[in-house]
Amino acid sequence: MRFLIITHVEHQVNGEDISAYGPYVREMNLWLKHVDEVTLIAPKNNKSKSLIDLSYNHDNLNFKVIPSVEFTSLKKAFLSVFKIPVILYSIFNACRKADHIHLRCPGNIGLLGCLVQVSFPKKTKTAKYAGNWDPNTVQPVSYKLQKWLLSNTFLTKNMTALVYGDWKNQTRNIKPFFTATYKNNERQVPKNRDYSGELKLVFVGSLVEGKRPLLAIQIIEKLNKLGFDISLDLYGDGVLKADLETYVNENNLKSKVRLFGNQKKEVVKDVLKESHFLILPSKSEGWPKAVAEAMFFGAIPIATSISCVPYMLDYGNRGVLIDRDLKKAVETVRLCLDDSERLKLMSIKASQWSQKYTLDVFESEIIKLLKG
Numbered sequence: 001m002r003f004l005i006i007t008h009v010e011h012q013v014n015g016e017d018i019s020a021y022g023p024y025v026r027e028m029n030l031w032l033k034h035v036d037e038v039t040l041i042a043p044k045n046n047k048s049k050s051l052i053d054l055s056y057n058h059d060n061l062n063f064k065v066i067p068s069v070e071f072t073s074l075k076k077a078f079l080s081v082f083k084i085p086v087i088l089y090s091i092f093n094a095c096r097k098a099d100h101i102h103l104r105c106p107g108n109i110g111l112l113g114c115l116v117q118v119s120f121p122k123k124t125k126t127a128k129y130a131g132n133w134d135p136n137t138v139q140p141v142s143y144k145l146q147k148w149l150l151s152n153t154f155l156t157k158n159m160t161a162l163v164y165g166d167w168k169n170q171t172r173n174i175k176p177f178f179t180a181t182y183k184n185n186e187r188q189v190p191k192n193r194d195y196s197g198e199l200k201l202v203f204v205g206s207l208v209e210g211k212r213p214l215l216a217i218q219i220i221e222k223l224n225k226l227g228f229d230i231s232l233d234l235y236g237d238g239v240l241k242a243d244l245e246t247y248v249n250e251n252n253l254k255s256k257v258r259l260f261g262n263q264k265k266e267v268v269k270d271v272l273k274e275s276h277f278l279i280l281p282s283k284s285e286g287w288p289k290a291v292a293e294a295m296f297f298g299a300i301p302i303a304t305s306i307s308c309v310p311y312m313l314d315y316g317n318r319g320v321l322i323d324r325d326l327k328k329a330v331e332t333v334r335l336c337l338d339d340s341e342r343l344k345l346m347s348i349k350a351s352q353w354s355q356k357y358t359l360d361v362f363e364s365e366i367i368k369l370l371k372g
Contacts, residue, residue, distance in 0.1 A: 001370070003035035004098035006091055008107030010045040010068065017049075018056050018063050022265065023289055024104075025054040027179060030363045031102065032058040034370050039094050042109070043068035051262045066090050069108040084112065091116045095123065100370065103127040105150070106143045114149040114156075121157035126369055128177070131286045132307040133163040139284075150174070160369060164287035165308030180362040181265075181293050187358070190298025190351040193276050195340040198229045202275040202299070204268055204290040205282075207238030207259075214244060215281045215326060217257055219302075222330045224256055228337060232279070234259045235268055268293070275299045276343075281322060281329065285309060295319070295354035298347040302333060318349035 005028065011020045018040070019025065032038055038061040049055075067083045070076040091113055095101055101120065103113040105127055117125055127150055131143060139147075150161040151171045162177035163170075201220060205211045213234060220232040234244070234257070241259065248257045272278070278294035279302040285291075291301045291312060301319040303309050313319030320336050322329040336343065 001035045002037045002039070002097060002099045003031070004039045004094050004101050005041065005104065006094075006102070006109060006113035007040075007042045007104035008068070008109035009104065010043045010047075011040075011063065012047055012049050012053065013044060013063070014049065018061065019049045019053045020056075022052045022054040023179075023181070025056060026181070026359075027362075029054075029057045030359065031366055031370070032056065032061075033363070034367055035100070036060065038062065039064060039098065041066055041091060041094055051264050064090055064094060066109070069112075071108070080108075087112055088116060092119070095120050098123065101125040105129045106131045106146050108142065111142050111146050111149075114146055117159070118149075118155050123158060124372055125156070125159040127156075127159060127161045129161060129163045129286070130179075132284045133165055133167060133286070134307050135167060135169075137284065137307070162369075165311055177365070178357045178362070179287050179289060179292070180357050180359045181289060182269075182296055182358055184358045184360045186296075187355045188297070190347055191273060193298070193344070193347060195276060195337070195343045198231070199277065199337070200275045201230060201232045201277045201279050201302075202271055202294070203232060203234040203236070203279055204272075204293070205236045205280060205288075207234070207236050207240040207244060209240065210283050211236075211238075212281045212283060212324075213240060214247065215324075215329070216279045217244065217247060217253070218326055219279065219281070219322075219329055219333065220256060221251060221253060222326070223333060223337075226330075226334060228334075230256065232257045233271065233275075235261070235263050235271065237262045269297075272299050273297045277302050277320075279303070281324065282306065283324075287312070291319070292354050292357065295350035298351040300343060300346050300350060312353075314349065314353070318346055318353055320346075 009020050009024055011018055038058050040063045044065045066087045069080040101117055101123055103110050153171050153173055159173055161174050166176040203213055203216045207213050220230050223230050272294050277300045280290055281304050285307050291303055294301050305321040322332050
Protein backbone atom coordinates (compact mmCIF):
# COMPACT_ATOMS: atom_id res chain seq x y z
CA MET A 1 0.00 0.00 0.00
CA ARG A 2 1.21 3.50 -0.91
CA PHE A 3 0.28 5.66 2.06
CA LEU A 4 0.20 9.46 1.90
CA ILE A 5 0.36 11.77 4.94
CA ILE A 6 -0.61 15.44 4.53
CA THR A 7 0.12 17.49 7.64
CA HIS A 8 0.95 20.97 8.93
CA VAL A 9 3.33 19.56 11.57
CA GLU A 10 6.86 20.91 11.08
CA HIS A 11 9.62 18.30 10.77
CA GLN A 12 13.35 18.15 11.42
CA VAL A 13 15.78 16.33 9.12
CA ASN A 14 19.19 15.05 10.17
CA GLY A 15 20.64 12.91 7.40
CA GLU A 16 18.14 10.11 6.86
CA ASP A 17 16.46 10.73 10.22
CA ILE A 18 13.11 12.54 10.02
CA SER A 19 11.52 13.62 13.29
CA ALA A 20 8.67 15.72 14.63
CA TYR A 21 6.49 16.27 17.70
CA GLY A 22 6.61 13.00 19.66
CA PRO A 23 2.94 12.21 20.35
CA TYR A 24 2.08 12.78 16.68
CA VAL A 25 4.94 10.61 15.35
CA ARG A 26 4.25 7.88 17.91
CA GLU A 27 0.72 7.63 16.55
CA MET A 28 1.80 7.78 12.89
CA ASN A 29 4.35 5.00 13.39
CA LEU A 30 1.45 2.68 14.27
CA TRP A 31 -0.14 3.43 10.90
CA LEU A 32 3.17 3.00 9.09
CA LYS A 33 3.73 -0.50 10.50
CA HIS A 34 1.02 -1.73 8.13
CA VAL A 35 1.88 0.02 4.85
CA ASP A 36 4.58 -0.60 2.22
CA GLU A 37 5.46 2.90 1.00
CA VAL A 38 5.04 6.27 2.69
CA THR A 39 4.97 9.76 1.23
CA LEU A 40 5.02 12.58 3.75
CA ILE A 41 3.99 16.09 2.71
CA ALA A 42 4.80 18.60 5.43
CA PRO A 43 6.80 21.74 6.25
CA LYS A 44 10.39 21.51 7.50
CA ASN A 45 12.18 23.67 10.06
CA ASN A 46 15.85 24.14 10.89
CA LYS A 47 15.57 23.25 14.58
CA SER A 48 17.39 20.41 16.29
CA LYS A 49 15.51 17.35 17.52
CA SER A 50 14.21 18.11 21.02
CA LEU A 51 13.49 15.89 24.02
CA ILE A 52 9.83 15.56 23.04
CA ASP A 53 10.46 14.80 19.36
CA LEU A 54 10.48 11.29 17.88
CA SER A 55 11.70 9.82 14.61
CA TYR A 56 9.63 8.03 12.00
CA ASN A 57 10.18 4.30 11.84
CA HIS A 58 9.81 3.17 8.23
CA ASP A 59 12.37 2.00 5.66
CA ASN A 60 10.54 3.41 2.64
CA LEU A 61 9.56 6.99 3.54
CA ASN A 62 9.75 9.81 1.02
CA PHE A 63 9.59 13.29 2.58
CA LYS A 64 8.33 15.98 0.20
CA VAL A 65 8.95 19.36 1.83
CA ILE A 66 6.39 22.13 1.35
CA PRO A 67 6.45 25.68 2.73
CA SER A 68 4.40 26.47 5.81
CA VAL A 69 1.34 28.69 5.49
CA GLU A 70 0.62 31.33 8.12
CA PHE A 71 -1.92 34.13 8.40
CA THR A 72 -0.86 35.56 11.77
CA SER A 73 0.28 38.83 10.22
CA LEU A 74 -0.36 40.81 7.03
CA LYS A 75 3.13 40.06 5.71
CA LYS A 76 2.87 36.31 6.37
CA ALA A 77 -0.60 36.21 4.83
CA PHE A 78 0.67 37.99 1.71
CA LEU A 79 3.55 35.54 1.29
CA SER A 80 1.29 32.55 1.94
CA VAL A 81 -0.97 33.48 -0.96
CA PHE A 82 1.94 32.85 -3.33
CA LYS A 83 2.90 29.59 -1.61
CA ILE A 84 -0.55 28.00 -1.85
CA PRO A 85 -0.48 27.11 -5.60
CA VAL A 86 2.87 25.32 -5.10
CA ILE A 87 1.49 23.39 -2.13
CA LEU A 88 -1.72 22.45 -3.95
CA TYR A 89 0.33 21.14 -6.89
CA SER A 90 2.49 18.99 -4.58
CA ILE A 91 -0.53 17.59 -2.76
CA PHE A 92 -2.37 16.84 -6.00
CA ASN A 93 0.59 14.96 -7.50
CA ALA A 94 1.07 12.92 -4.33
CA CYS A 95 -2.66 12.08 -4.10
CA ARG A 96 -2.59 10.86 -7.69
CA LYS A 97 0.01 8.22 -6.81
CA ALA A 98 -1.34 7.18 -3.39
CA ASP A 99 -3.55 4.22 -2.48
CA HIS A 100 -4.58 5.72 0.86
CA ILE A 101 -4.72 9.47 1.60
CA HIS A 102 -4.41 10.46 5.26
CA LEU A 103 -5.09 14.07 6.31
CA ARG A 104 -4.08 15.62 9.62
CA CYS A 105 -6.53 18.33 10.65
CA PRO A 106 -7.20 21.03 11.69
CA GLY A 107 -4.52 23.20 10.13
CA ASN A 108 -3.88 25.22 7.01
CA ILE A 109 -2.17 22.34 5.21
CA GLY A 110 -4.99 20.01 6.27
CA LEU A 111 -7.47 22.46 4.76
CA LEU A 112 -5.62 22.42 1.43
CA GLY A 113 -5.60 18.62 1.60
CA CYS A 114 -9.37 18.64 2.22
CA LEU A 115 -9.84 20.69 -0.94
CA VAL A 116 -7.57 18.53 -3.11
CA GLN A 117 -9.01 15.19 -2.00
CA VAL A 118 -12.33 16.16 -3.60
CA SER A 119 -10.69 15.35 -6.95
CA PHE A 120 -10.07 11.74 -5.85
CA PRO A 121 -13.48 10.31 -4.91
CA LYS A 122 -12.47 6.67 -5.50
CA LYS A 123 -9.36 6.70 -3.31
CA THR A 124 -9.54 5.41 0.26
CA LYS A 125 -9.12 8.32 2.67
CA THR A 126 -8.93 8.99 6.38
CA ALA A 127 -8.70 12.28 8.24
CA LYS A 128 -7.68 12.67 11.86
CA TYR A 129 -9.31 15.81 13.25
CA ALA A 130 -7.25 16.34 16.40
CA GLY A 131 -9.03 19.52 17.46
CA ASN A 132 -12.31 20.34 19.17
CA TRP A 133 -15.20 18.80 17.19
CA ASP A 134 -17.89 20.32 19.44
CA PRO A 135 -20.36 21.87 16.95
CA ASN A 136 -21.26 24.62 19.41
CA THR A 137 -17.76 25.89 20.10
CA VAL A 138 -16.37 29.14 18.68
CA GLN A 139 -13.53 28.36 16.25
CA PRO A 140 -11.55 30.03 13.45
CA VAL A 141 -13.20 30.14 10.03
CA SER A 142 -10.59 27.76 8.57
CA TYR A 143 -11.43 25.15 11.23
CA LYS A 144 -15.16 25.48 10.57
CA LEU A 145 -14.51 25.03 6.85
CA GLN A 146 -12.51 21.86 7.46
CA LYS A 147 -15.26 20.46 9.67
CA TRP A 148 -17.84 21.25 7.00
CA LEU A 149 -15.78 19.62 4.24
CA LEU A 150 -15.09 16.49 6.30
CA SER A 151 -18.78 16.17 7.17
CA ASN A 152 -19.95 16.61 3.58
CA THR A 153 -20.31 13.07 2.23
CA PHE A 154 -20.69 14.34 -1.34
CA LEU A 155 -17.33 16.15 -1.29
CA THR A 156 -15.52 13.56 0.83
CA LYS A 157 -16.44 10.29 -0.85
CA ASN A 158 -14.71 7.21 0.55
CA MET A 159 -13.50 9.24 3.55
CA THR A 160 -13.60 8.31 7.25
CA ALA A 161 -13.12 11.29 9.54
CA LEU A 162 -11.83 10.40 13.00
CA VAL A 163 -12.96 12.86 15.68
CA TYR A 164 -12.73 13.13 19.45
CA GLY A 165 -16.05 12.60 21.20
CA ASP A 166 -19.40 11.13 20.25
CA TRP A 167 -21.50 14.05 19.02
CA LYS A 168 -25.15 14.07 17.99
CA ASN A 169 -26.42 14.47 14.41
CA GLN A 170 -23.18 13.58 12.62
CA THR A 171 -22.88 12.29 9.05
CA ARG A 172 -22.21 8.60 8.51
CA ASN A 173 -18.51 9.09 7.71
CA ILE A 174 -17.74 10.68 11.10
CA LYS A 175 -16.23 8.11 13.47
CA PRO A 176 -15.70 8.79 17.20
CA PHE A 177 -12.08 8.00 17.95
CA PHE A 178 -9.41 8.37 20.62
CA THR A 179 -5.67 8.50 21.02
CA ALA A 180 -3.31 6.63 23.32
CA THR A 181 0.15 6.79 24.86
CA TYR A 182 0.67 3.59 26.84
CA LYS A 183 0.58 -0.14 25.98
CA ASN A 184 -1.37 -3.00 27.50
CA ASN A 185 1.72 -4.16 29.41
CA GLU A 186 2.00 -0.74 31.08
CA ARG A 187 -1.32 -1.13 32.84
CA GLN A 188 -1.01 -1.24 36.61
CA VAL A 189 -3.07 -0.77 39.73
CA PRO A 190 -2.75 2.91 40.63
CA LYS A 191 -0.98 3.99 43.79
CA ASN A 192 -3.18 4.29 46.88
CA ARG A 193 -2.92 8.03 47.44
CA ASP A 194 -3.43 9.96 50.66
CA TYR A 195 -5.47 13.13 50.07
CA SER A 196 -5.35 14.41 53.64
CA GLY A 197 -1.78 15.79 53.65
CA GLU A 198 0.50 17.47 51.12
CA LEU A 199 -0.96 17.34 47.60
CA LYS A 200 1.11 17.17 44.42
CA LEU A 201 -0.33 18.67 41.25
CA VAL A 202 1.23 18.54 37.80
CA PHE A 203 0.68 20.50 34.60
CA VAL A 204 1.78 18.82 31.36
CA GLY A 205 1.55 20.79 28.13
CA SER A 206 2.82 23.71 26.12
CA LEU A 207 3.26 26.97 28.01
CA VAL A 208 1.00 28.92 25.69
CA GLU A 209 -2.10 31.05 26.17
CA GLY A 210 -4.46 28.33 24.96
CA LYS A 211 -3.37 25.96 27.77
CA ARG A 212 -3.61 28.73 30.40
CA PRO A 213 -0.74 27.66 32.66
CA LEU A 214 -0.95 30.98 34.53
CA LEU A 215 -4.48 30.13 35.62
CA ALA A 216 -3.19 26.77 36.90
CA ILE A 217 -0.56 28.58 38.98
CA GLN A 218 -3.11 31.09 40.30
CA ILE A 219 -5.47 28.31 41.37
CA ILE A 220 -2.66 26.69 43.37
CA GLU A 221 -1.73 30.09 44.83
CA LYS A 222 -5.29 30.70 46.04
CA LEU A 223 -5.70 27.19 47.48
CA ASN A 224 -2.50 27.56 49.51
CA LYS A 225 -3.80 30.84 50.89
CA LEU A 226 -6.93 28.95 51.97
CA GLY A 227 -4.76 26.64 54.06
CA PHE A 228 -4.15 23.69 51.73
CA ASP A 229 -0.63 22.32 51.34
CA ILE A 230 -0.32 22.05 47.55
CA SER A 231 2.61 22.11 45.14
CA LEU A 232 2.56 22.39 41.35
CA ASP A 233 5.18 21.12 38.90
CA LEU A 234 4.89 22.26 35.28
CA TYR A 235 6.31 20.15 32.42
CA GLY A 236 6.44 21.77 29.02
CA ASP A 237 7.90 24.74 27.22
CA GLY A 238 6.55 27.71 25.30
CA VAL A 239 6.40 31.45 24.84
CA LEU A 240 4.94 32.06 28.31
CA LYS A 241 7.76 30.40 30.24
CA ALA A 242 9.60 33.63 31.11
CA ASP A 243 6.37 35.36 32.16
CA LEU A 244 5.42 32.42 34.38
CA GLU A 245 8.84 32.38 36.03
CA THR A 246 8.50 36.11 36.70
CA TYR A 247 5.05 35.60 38.25
CA VAL A 248 6.34 32.80 40.47
CA ASN A 249 9.26 34.92 41.69
CA GLU A 250 7.26 38.12 42.24
CA ASN A 251 4.57 36.29 44.22
CA ASN A 252 6.98 34.25 46.36
CA LEU A 253 5.78 30.91 44.99
CA LYS A 254 9.16 29.25 44.38
CA SER A 255 8.57 26.79 47.23
CA LYS A 256 5.23 25.75 45.72
CA VAL A 257 5.61 26.07 41.93
CA ARG A 258 8.43 24.67 39.78
CA LEU A 259 8.95 24.73 36.00
CA PHE A 260 10.87 21.81 34.50
CA GLY A 261 10.54 22.49 30.76
CA ASN A 262 10.22 19.68 28.24
CA GLN A 263 11.09 16.23 29.53
CA LYS A 264 11.18 12.73 28.08
CA LYS A 265 8.07 10.56 28.12
CA GLU A 266 9.55 8.30 30.81
CA VAL A 267 10.14 11.24 33.17
CA VAL A 268 6.57 12.49 32.80
CA LYS A 269 5.25 8.95 33.25
CA ASP A 270 7.02 8.61 36.63
CA VAL A 271 5.74 12.03 37.71
CA LEU A 272 2.13 11.10 36.89
CA LYS A 273 2.40 7.91 38.95
CA GLU A 274 3.27 9.95 42.04
CA SER A 275 1.01 13.00 41.55
CA HIS A 276 -2.39 13.37 43.16
CA PHE A 277 -3.82 15.55 40.39
CA LEU A 278 -3.18 16.86 36.90
CA ILE A 279 -4.46 20.36 36.17
CA LEU A 280 -5.24 21.56 32.65
CA PRO A 281 -7.46 24.69 32.46
CA SER A 282 -7.31 24.97 28.65
CA LYS A 283 -9.39 27.24 26.45
CA SER A 284 -9.86 24.51 23.84
CA GLU A 285 -8.85 20.87 23.40
CA GLY A 286 -9.56 17.84 21.25
CA TRP A 287 -8.73 14.70 23.21
CA PRO A 288 -6.15 16.06 25.67
CA LYS A 289 -3.44 13.42 25.92
CA ALA A 290 -2.18 14.79 29.22
CA VAL A 291 -5.59 14.15 30.81
CA ALA A 292 -5.81 10.56 29.54
CA GLU A 293 -2.19 9.88 30.56
CA ALA A 294 -2.77 11.16 34.09
CA MET A 295 -5.95 9.11 34.47
CA PHE A 296 -4.07 5.99 33.30
CA PHE A 297 -2.05 6.07 36.54
CA GLY A 298 -4.80 7.34 38.81
CA ALA A 299 -3.85 11.03 38.92
CA ILE A 300 -7.17 12.86 39.02
CA PRO A 301 -7.61 15.46 36.25
CA ILE A 302 -8.76 18.97 37.09
CA ALA A 303 -9.81 20.41 33.73
CA THR A 304 -12.09 22.92 32.10
CA SER A 305 -15.41 21.67 30.74
CA ILE A 306 -14.60 21.86 27.02
CA SER A 307 -14.90 19.59 23.96
CA CYS A 308 -15.00 15.91 24.97
CA VAL A 309 -13.35 16.51 28.38
CA PRO A 310 -16.70 16.18 30.26
CA TYR A 311 -17.16 12.79 28.56
CA MET A 312 -13.62 11.70 29.50
CA LEU A 313 -14.23 12.72 33.12
CA ASP A 314 -17.72 11.14 33.13
CA TYR A 315 -19.20 14.54 33.92
CA GLY A 316 -17.40 14.79 37.24
CA ASN A 317 -17.31 11.15 38.40
CA ARG A 318 -13.69 10.47 37.39
CA GLY A 319 -12.27 13.99 37.47
CA VAL A 320 -12.96 17.59 38.49
CA LEU A 321 -14.56 19.91 35.95
CA ILE A 322 -13.81 23.56 36.57
CA ASP A 323 -14.96 26.90 35.24
CA ARG A 324 -12.65 29.28 33.35
CA ASP A 325 -13.19 31.87 36.06
CA LEU A 326 -10.48 31.78 38.74
CA LYS A 327 -12.78 32.31 41.72
CA LYS A 328 -15.27 29.64 40.59
CA ALA A 329 -12.49 27.18 39.75
CA VAL A 330 -10.89 27.57 43.18
CA GLU A 331 -14.23 27.01 44.94
CA THR A 332 -14.94 23.85 42.91
CA VAL A 333 -11.52 22.37 43.71
CA ARG A 334 -11.78 23.38 47.37
CA LEU A 335 -15.04 21.49 47.80
CA CYS A 336 -13.56 18.36 46.20
CA LEU A 337 -10.46 18.47 48.41
CA ASP A 338 -12.70 18.25 51.48
CA ASP A 339 -13.92 14.77 50.47
CA SER A 340 -10.99 12.30 50.52
CA GLU A 341 -13.17 9.21 50.02
CA ARG A 342 -14.72 10.68 46.89
CA LEU A 343 -11.26 11.49 45.55
CA LYS A 344 -10.05 7.92 46.11
CA LEU A 345 -13.03 6.62 44.14
CA MET A 346 -12.39 9.18 41.38
CA SER A 347 -8.79 7.96 41.08
CA ILE A 348 -9.87 4.33 40.70
CA LYS A 349 -12.57 5.17 38.14
CA ALA A 350 -10.20 7.38 36.16
CA SER A 351 -7.59 4.63 35.91
CA GLN A 352 -10.09 1.92 35.00
CA TRP A 353 -11.51 4.03 32.17
CA SER A 354 -8.22 5.29 30.71
CA GLN A 355 -6.60 1.86 30.72
CA LYS A 356 -9.17 0.73 28.15
CA TYR A 357 -7.53 3.03 25.59
CA THR A 358 -4.06 1.61 24.98
CA LEU A 359 -1.77 1.73 21.96
CA ASP A 360 -2.62 -1.93 21.34
CA VAL A 361 -6.33 -1.13 21.04
CA PHE A 362 -5.51 1.95 18.97
CA GLU A 363 -3.42 -0.11 16.53
CA SER A 364 -6.18 -2.69 16.10
CA GLU A 365 -8.56 0.12 15.12
CA ILE A 366 -6.01 1.49 12.64
CA ILE A 367 -5.69 -1.90 10.96
CA LYS A 368 -9.46 -1.99 10.46
CA LEU A 369 -9.36 1.46 8.84
CA LEU A 370 -6.51 0.50 6.51
CA LYS A 371 -8.32 -2.65 5.41
CA GLY A 372 -11.42 -0.59 4.72
